[in-house]
Amino acid sequence: MELTINGEKRRVKPSQTLAGLVEELGLDPRKLAVERNRAIVPKSAYRQTPLADGDQLEIVHFVGGG
Amino acid sequence: MELTINGEKRRVKPSQTLAGLVEELGLDPRKLAVERNRAIVPKSAYRQTPLADGDQLEIVHFVGGG
Amino acid sequence: MELTINGEKRRVKPSQTLAGLVEELGLDPRKLAVERNRAIVPKSAYRQTPLADGDQLEIVHFVGGG
C-alpha cells in the first residue's frame, strides 16, 4: 500500500501495523513520536495500530536546535 | 431636582434642559463635552435635552496633559 | 643661479631679490610665507632680501585641513 511519510509518498508492505512499519524502516521506537492522520499514536499502541492505504504519517525525533 | 454631576450629587432648578444647566453652572458650552447617563449629548442637542431627577452627568473639557 | 625651493632644485635668474623671485614664480606675496635658509623673511623685507646660489627656500600658504 502507499503511505505519505514525512511528506513523501512511499510504498510499504500491505496490511501491517505501525509497529511493523517502524521495524521495516529500521527505526528505534523508543526515540520517536508518530502522528497518524494528525493524531499522535502513543508508543504503547504501535502494535494495535493498523495502517491503511493513503495514511498520512509524521515520524519525528529530537535533533540539535537552539 | 438632584443630579450627579462629575461624581457629586447636586441640587439644581427642576425641569430644565441641559442648555439651562450649563448656563446655570456658568460654563461655556463651546469648550465642553457632556455625557448624560453614559451617552454623549451633542452640543447641538443641549436645548432639546431635558434633565430628569437622578440623571448622571459628566461634564469634561481639555486640560494640560502629556 | 640654482635654489632649492620647497625641496626641489630650480634654476632662476641670477642676482635677484626674494621679491623678484616671487614675481618670477607668479605668486601673490600677500598669501604667502617664506623661509630662507630656515629663517622666516617678513613680507616687508622681500625687496631687500637678495638671494644667493644654493639658498634653501620654503614657500608656503594655507590649504584645506582639519
Place this chain on the structure above:
Amino acid sequence: MELTINGEKRRVKPSQTLAGLVEELGLDPRKLAVERNRAIVPKSAYRQTPLADGDQLEIVHFVGGG
C-alpha cells in the same frame, strides 16, 4: 636622649643602637624598614647603628592598602 620617631618627639635611653631602640619599642625587626635622618638603614646594620640625640627616624611596615 630625644629622638623624632614617625614625626613625634620621644625620649629614649641614651647611647644605644638602633637595634636596642627597636627592642625597647617592642617591634619585630623582620617586619620593618627604618630611615635614619633620611637614609635607609639595612636590617643587617641595626646593631652597628648608634643613635644620636635629635635623630629623625621613620619606622614603617606594611598595612592594608589598595
Place this chain on the structure above:
Amino acid sequence: MGAEKLVVAGRSFSSRLIIGTGKYQSYEENARAAEAAGAEMVTVAVRRVNLTDRDKPMLVDYLDPEKFVYLPNTAGCFTADEAIRTLRLAREAGGWSLVKLEVLADQKTLYPEMEETLRAARLLIKDGFDVMVYCSDDPVYARKLEDAGCAAIMPLGSLIGSGLGIINQVNIRLIVEQSSVPVIVDAGVGTASDAAVAMELGCDGVLMNTAIAEAKDPILMASAMKHAVIAGRQAYLAGRMAKKRYADPSSPLAGLI
C-alpha cells in the same frame, strides 16, 4: 530642507516636535515653551470641569486651538473601554478626530498594555478616529497597529517621565524600517541629545513633556529640543560618516615642509 514635512492622517506639519501640556508651573509658561519649541501639535488631557472653582485658568485661553493642533490623549486610562469613552468625549469637546491613544498597564511603569491598546485602536478606527498610538518598542505589535490602520506608531524610548533616553535603538530601527506611517518616539527623552538620537534612527518625530516641563529653564530647553529634532532629522537625511576603529587624518599629507 525646510521643505520636507511630517504628514499625519493627511495633515502636514513643519515641526516634528510634539509637546505635552502637563507638569508646567503655569499655562502661561506652557504657552511660552510651546512657542520656543516651535510645536504645531500639543497633547491634552480630558478631565472633569471644576464646578466649584470657576475662575481656574483654562488651557484654551493660553494655547489657542486655532494655532496648535490639540491632540487629546487617554493618559490615565487602563482599559480599552475607558480610553474609547474618553476619546469620544474629546471628539465632542473639540470637534476633531485626530487623537493619541494610550492604554496603560500599571501606575508604576505606565507601560502600554498592548493587547488592550490594539483592541482599542481597532474600535476607534472603525469609529472614524485617526489614531496615533503610544506603544511598546515591540516591532511585531507595531506592525499590527499599522495594519489595523493607525495614523502614527509611537513607541516609547523609555518609561514615561523617566528621562532615560532611547534604550532599545535596535527595535526602534526595526520599526522605522518596516513602517509606512510616521514613527514618533513618545516618552523617555530626557535631554536634547536623546531627541537627536531618536531622529537619527529615522523616526519622523518626537513627543515629549517632562524633559521640557521639568528642566530648570523649560523655555530654553524647549528651544534646545526644537534644534535637536532638526539636527537629528537633518543628520539622518544627510547620512552619517562610517565609524572607524583607527584614526584618519583630515589634513593633506602632501606638501608638508
Place this chain on the structure above:
Amino acid sequence: MGAEKLVVAGRSFSSRLIIGTGKYQSYEENARAAEAAGAEMVTVAVRRVNLTDRDKPMLVDYLDPEKFVYLPNTAGCFTADEAIRTLRLAREAGGWSLVKLEVLADQKTLYPEMEETLRAARLLIKDGFDVMVYCSDDPVYARKLEDAGCAAIMPLGSLIGSGLGIINQVNIRLIVEQSSVPVIVDAGVGTASDAAVAMELGCDGVLMNTAIAEAKDPILMASAMKHAVIAGRQAYLAGRMAKKRYADPSSPLAGLI
C-alpha cells in the same frame, strides 16, 4: 539666548561650531558647508605652494579670511619643533597669532603626544601666540596646558576621523569643571547627537571635520551640526530633568471621569 558668546583669546564668536577644511570634494563644497554650519572659525593647514601647477584653486578664494577666522593647525607634525616652525610660518602668512596646536604621536592613532604638546605650547605662548591646543582627555594635562597659558583646551572625544563620538564623558566633565578657559571637543564627533552630547557636558564648543566632509550630504550635515551644537548648549544651560528608575505621569490624576 543668542546673547551669550564663545570668547577665545579676547575674540568673541556667536557660533560654537568650528569646522575643518579638509576632505571635501572641492573648496566650493567646503564653502557651502561652512555657510550651512554657520561657522565663524575654520581650521586650515600650512603647506608648500605648488609651483608647477599655478592654476590650482586657492582656499582663500572660496573661504574669505575677512569673513572666517582662519585657525592654522599643525596637523601632520610629530614633534614640538615641526609644530612651532609651522605656526611661525602661519603667523607670517596670515598675520594673526591665534592658532591650533597639535603634536601627534603616530599615524595610526593620531593621538596627541602630550609631553611634546605641552613643551610646544609653552614655547609658542612665550613667543606671543594664542594657543588653542588639541589634547588627550587627561584632566591633569588639561590643567597643565591651562596653567601654561593656553587660550582653549581641546580634548579629543575619540580618535581623529573615527566618528566614535564622546567616549570618556567623565574625563570631559572633569576638564569642564576645572577649566576657566574654553573647552572645545576636537575630534571624534560622528553625527549630530555626538555634538549635542559634547555640549551637554558643558563644553564651550566643538570642532569637527570628517563628520561633515564625509557625510553623504555634507551641506545638510553641516546644518545638522549647527543645530546640534545650539541644542546641546541650550540643554546644558537649561538644566536637564533628573533621570528616574520608574515612570512618572505627565497628565493629572485628578478629574478622571
Place this chain on the structure above:
Amino acid sequence: MGAEKLVVAGRSFSSRLIIGTGKYQSYEENARAAEAAGAEMVTVAVRRVNLTDRDKPMLVDYLDPEKFVYLPNTAGCFTADEAIRTLRLAREAGGWSLVKLEVLADQKTLYPEMEETLRAARLLIKDGFDVMVYCSDDPVYARKLEDAGCAAIMPLGSLIGSGLGIINQVNIRLIVEQSSVPVIVDAGVGTASDAAVAMELGCDGVLMNTAIAEAKDPILMASAMKHAVIAGRQAYLAGRMAKKRYADPSSPLAGLI
C-alpha cells in the same frame, strides 16, 4: 554558595546556564561544549526522521538524555497551533512535559509573536505542560505569561543569534522585580560579559546557543560562559558597590611618612 539552586517546575538545577544544541560542527563538539559549560539542560528541536539516510548521527547518542534534561523547543513555529502540535509530539517522543515554547513572528527578526505565544502557553498549560516561554522584554506580557502559569519567563536580551547583548536592562530588571517564577534571559548573549550582565540584573539563568557554537573555540567559550554565569550570579547576590562620580582612595591616609 554552591548551595542555592535554580528551581524550574519543581526540578532543581545546580547550573544556571542552559545551552542550545544547534549550529555546532558536530554532535561530538556539541557534547564537549555541554560538558565544558556544566550545563544540565539543553534545548532540542523536533524534526522529521531522515528515512533515506539511516546512518546519520543521532543527538541522543552524544548527549545522553539521562544526563541532560532535554528541553524541546518550537523553533521554526510561527503559529500557536504549529507550536502546540510540535510540543505534543515532543512529549510523546521524550516522555516529559517540561518544554520551551517559542512562537516567532518572522524569519528576519525571529521576534516573539506575543499574542500567539500567550495563546499557546495557555493551551499547553491546560494540557499539562510545564512551559518555559521565550518572550519579548515587555514586562506587561511577562506578567500575563506568569499569571497564565508559565514555569519560567524567558525574555530576549536582543535578537536571536545577533550577539548584541542585553539591550534593555531596565525592562529585564522590571521583569525580575515582578516575577515569582524564574526569569531566564534567552537570546542575545554574544560574549561572557553579556551573560554576567544578565545575571547581575537578577536573572535566574541564561540560555544561549550561537555565542558558544559560533565562537572560534566553542569548547573554551562554553567554559567562559559557565564562569560568567556564576560570576554574575554571585555578584548579584553579593550586592555591588555604589557608583561614585569622583575618586575614593583604597589606602589609608593616616601614617604616611
Place this chain on the structure above:
Amino acid sequence: MGAEKLVVAGRSFSSRLIIGTGKYQSYEENARAAEAAGAEMVTVAVRRVNLTDRDKPMLVDYLDPEKFVYLPNTAGCFTADEAIRTLRLAREAGGWSLVKLEVLADQKTLYPEMEETLRAARLLIKDGFDVMVYCSDDPVYARKLEDAGCAAIMPLGSLIGSGLGIINQVNIRLIVEQSSVPVIVDAGVGTASDAAVAMELGCDGVLMNTAIAEAKDPILMASAMKHAVIAGRQAYLAGRMAKKRYADPSSPLAGLI
C-alpha cells in the same frame, strides 16, 4: 586552559586577579576575600608603625607573605620623590623589588600624574626595581612606560574607587595591541561584568580593591570576581561570535513537520 599563565617580571601566576588590602572591615575578612578570589598577589601600603598601640593587628599575621606576593604600592604619593622614597623603604621592609608605582595628581580624582609617573618609573628601574605602573589610558604614555622598562602597564578603567567600569575601551584595546608586557586594568571595576569586559579586551589581568571590599558580601564578591576574570580571559581566547544586525536561527529549518 588552566595551563596559560600571567608572567610579570619573570614570575608566573595562575591567577590573573590582583586584589587590594584596603577598606575591609578587618584583616580577617580581607584574608577570606583573598582566599575566595584565588588571588596570588595583593597590593599593600607602606605606613608608619603605630608606636602607641602595639596590639593593633598586623597585616602579615592574616595574609602570609610566603603565600601571597606582596605588591607594595605608593598610594598617597603625589610626587616622584615621595613614591621613590616609599618604595625604597618597602624594598627594605619586604626584601623584594616587584612594586606597584602610582603617582597621583590630586585627592579629588586620584588621576595619575603622568609626567611624574614616567620620571619615577625611570629612576626606580635604574635602581633595580620591577615596576608595575598605574597609568592613564593614554596609549602614547603607555608605550613610553613600556619603553622605559616597566614590568606591567596598569591603565585605569575609570577613577579609583568610582566603580564606573571600563570607560574607554578603545584606548585599552590600543594599549593591549601595542604592548609586549602584561596590561592589567587597575581601578574602576565595580562589578563582575566590568572585570569580564576588561579581560575580553585582551588585558592580562585586573587589579581591584573597592569593588570587593565595599560589596555587601565581600567574600562572595571576591569569588564572583575570580570567575569573572576567568570568564573574560577564556572568552577573549575563545574568540567571540560576530555581532549581527538581524536574527539568525539556531535550529535547522529542514525537517519541519
